[in-house]
Amino acid sequence: AQSVAQPEDQVNVAEGNPLTVKCTYSVSGNPYLFWYVQYPNRGLQFLLKYITGDNLVKGSYGFEAEFNKSQTSFHLKKPSALVSDSALYFCAVRALFSGGYNKLIFGAGTRLAVHP
Amino acid sequence: DGGITQSPKYLFRKEGQNVTLSCEQNLNHDAMYWYRQDPGQGLRLIYYSQIVNDFQKGDIAEGYSVSREKKESFPLTVTSAQKNPTAFYLCASSIQAGVLFNEQFFGPGTRLTVL
Numbered sequence: 001a002q003s004v005a006q007p008e009d010q011v012n013v014a015e016g017n018p019l020t021v022k023c024t025y026s027v028s029g030n031p032y033l034f035w036y037v038q039y040p041n042r043g044l045q046f047l048l049k050y051i052t053g054d055n056l057v058k059g060s061y062g063f064e065a066e067f068n069k070s071q072t073s074f075h076l077k078k079p080s081a082l083v084s085d086s087a088l089y090f091c092a093v094r095a096l097f098s099g100g101y102n103k104l105i106f107g108a109g110t111r112l113a114v115h116p
Numbered sequence: 117d118g119g120i121t122q123s124p125k126y127l128f129r130k131e132g133q134n135v136t137l138s139c140e141q142n143l144n145h146d147a148m149y150w151y152r153q154d155p156g157q158g159l160r161l162i163y164y165s166q167i168v169n170d171f172q173k174g175d176i177a178e179g180y181s182v183s184r185e186k187k188e189s190f191p192l193t194v195t196s197a198q199k200n201p202t203a204f205y206l207c208a209s210s211i212q213a214g215v216l217f218n219e220q221f222f223g224p225g226t227r228l229t230v231l
Contacts, residue, residue, distance in 0.1 A: 043223050049219055109158055
């Protein structure tokens with residue numbers, strides 16, 4: 001089955017420390033991977049995506065993500081966390097189905113808490 | 117939330133009522149989507165539309181209906197047949213549904229509560 005897993009419900013990190021939010025996926029064909037962030041009672045904001053090419057993708061607000069094909073992972077990273085990074089983060093993968101139908105499959109989300 | 121508006125922000129529904137959630141985009145995107153968000157479950161696709169006058173059921177379409185009469189508008193009706201409608205509803209759009217690497221842009225959401 002095509003799916004996305006975010007194994008951690010919550011990640012806690014001290015301000016200034018590096019952060020990692022984990023994501024693994026299972027999809028038929030080439031993976032198109034996305035990270036979104038959601039602040040309380042708001043819509044999702046696009047952070048970055050992996051299509052092809054360089055395994056390290058740089059995105060908005062200093063975030064980056066590392067694509068690892070052998071581990072089927074797409075972990076979100078930031079070298080130095082800010083308190084304002086505290087939010088809910090979603091990983092998503094584009095999945096293809098029969099008949100040309102495709103959709104985004106979202107993980108359950110990981111809550112990032114950055115402490116001063 | 118750039119270019120996608122949803123209204124109202126908060127909506128309260130009595131049992132047995134139908135309610136309609138508005139979604140408008142000025143991004144000139146062909147494709148539009150409706151998602152439902154429940155705590156701890158991520159986003160689930162309700163309906164999507166690749167082009168005007170066409171729409172398809174997503175994973176949890178039962179109890180919902182949509183229309184796509186204009187490119188910029190994709191309203192969602194939550195009918196009385198939806199047994200557990202309390203949730204956060206998100207509308208999204210993308211340039212073209214068939215281009216797999218296009219990201220989706222999301223509106224600010226509508227929180228629906230059944231009284």
